[in-house]
Amino acid sequence: MSEQSKPGPTSADIAIVSETFPPEVNGVANTLRHLCQGLMSRGHRVSVIRPAQSTDCGSPLPGSNRLWAIEHTVRGLPLPGYPELQFGLARAATLRKLWEQQRPDVIYVATQGPLGIAAVSAARQLGIPVSSGFHTNFHSYSRHYRAGFIERLLRAYGRWFHNRTDVTLVPTRQMAGVVTAMGIHPVNVWSRGVDCQRFAPHKRDPELRSQWGLQQDAPAVLYVGRLASEKNLQLAVSCFERIHALHPQARFVLVGNGPLREKLAREHPDYIFCGIQRGESLARHYASGDIFLFPSKTDTFGNVVTEALASGLAVVAFDDAAAAEHLRHEENGMKASLDDDETFVEHALTLVQQHTLQCRIRHQARLDALDLDWPSRIEQFEQLTLTLKTRTRHHAISQGIPLI
Structure with a gap:
């Protein structure tokens, strides 16, 4: 020692x-x-x-x-x-x-x-x-x-x-x-x-994105966490369906497990369920995404938010928990009021449609995470x-x- x-x-x-x-x-x-x-x-x-x-x-x-x-x-x-x-x-x-x-x-x-x-x-x-x-x-x-x-x-x-x-x-x-x-x-x-050496943008994996069925610059919408009711997953689903209607090549990637997985997989066979990931594999999954949805209204913090920031993702969340503490709207992420589900969805759509804004937010997210x-x-x-x-x-x- x-x-x-x-x-x-x-x-x-x-x-x-x-x-x-x-x-x-x-x-x-x-x-x-x-x-x-x-x-x-x-x-x-x-x-x-x-x-x-x-x-x-x-x-x-x-x-x-x-x-x-x-x-x-x-x-x-x-x-x-x-x-x-x-x-x-x-x-x-x-x-x-x-x-x-x-x-x-x-x-x-x-x-x-x-x-x-x-x-x-x-x-x-x-x-x-x-x-x-x-x-x-x-x-x-x-x-x-x-x-x-x-x-x-x-x-x-x-x-x-x-x-x-x-x-x-x-x-x-x-x-x-x-x-x-x-x-x-x-x-x-x-x-x-947050561990910014483990979670980092350079771990983006083109092969993994190809496995997800993504073509060229098609957006990967990511969720990481427990697949359970208290995580407000229905909003994430509604949000992605709106994105998919405008961008059919988009893919919804869910990392984690929980009681809702079977139901979600049955209702949405086109979604990509990756199960629980750990260590470097988890870091690759984060970095290979583009937009990160955090619809929870019950978390006291939400470590996945800071991990997504460190990975250089554009985070959409409610003005609560880690997002309230670390996200600055339209600078390093997008925030909606706790009672405004529609604005949450609109923020995600904005990030998909405005690629320049998305890139700027993702760059700033990584810079800010380095201080955490x-x-x-x-x-x-x-x-x-x-x-x-x-x-x-x-x-x-x-x-x-x-x-x-």
Whole structure:
């Protein structure tokens, strides 16, 4: 291990608790992969508590050393509506015993399932500072699964869960306002980065575009993400059908999987379904597209937006989440108001019809993405964590509480 990656005087033992973790494919898992690797590169000792996965083979965290990254798995059960994911089953007493033996300085709970509840309870019992992440709008998802009647209950649950932690971290300033309005406090913004070495325009693949059936400069309209109701995919479909009516050579390429795939494939046999892509293959799929549709109105961030920017795509999105934070209309992307589906479609049509505008936006998208580096985001998380650690220590000393 290099000298710079050894723990220093400001290093910390950080426990990360999550119901989802790499190699699972979703925004939370992707964020945690960068977080763990970034913290370890800055000399922090990281331990992870997560549900067991079918892919487990006893290997350490990707790109890590076992000396600084320790994984503890708990029993998991399939998450309703997301059978490929597990929610963790653990008792607070079990985690308390673990942390009594290997006491972390700070705990970060990324998800608010049963495992998260147990972790927060154990942390409070031991007096260990604990932060939580607001990664997913589960209360908003309920209406897409004919369970809108429980949205108020889920909001109340989220408020109870997050208010038991010392601080809740959100990815954008806009989301900070939303979460504060829910009655959750205190709230801090921890933004997200993007890997601009992996996601880059030069990875455009003419052979892949040929496989998609694209002729010459015909537009490839791309969607990357879960094929599920909460992603507002029906709008993406309507949008592409309008494009296709004017440009019959256009192709709609969907990267990802989910419960709507079978239905979409049956109703639209001309669509190109690429399934889940990872690593360099995912980067090639991004770079080989032209216009990127992000119709979701429920995401707290949407890492795919910044990945599309880094890949040099013209993004069409609503003025929400990552798009609200990073898109400037008609400069590096196109934005529509959350309640204006028709304008969303019109923006996509404009990009197809005005090639000069599309090229200018795609060029600027890449330039702006270069400023969204992960190291600065890891440093931001680090400062929030060390501040929480120091504040808790000072409080303990002032109260005469013994430091373990």
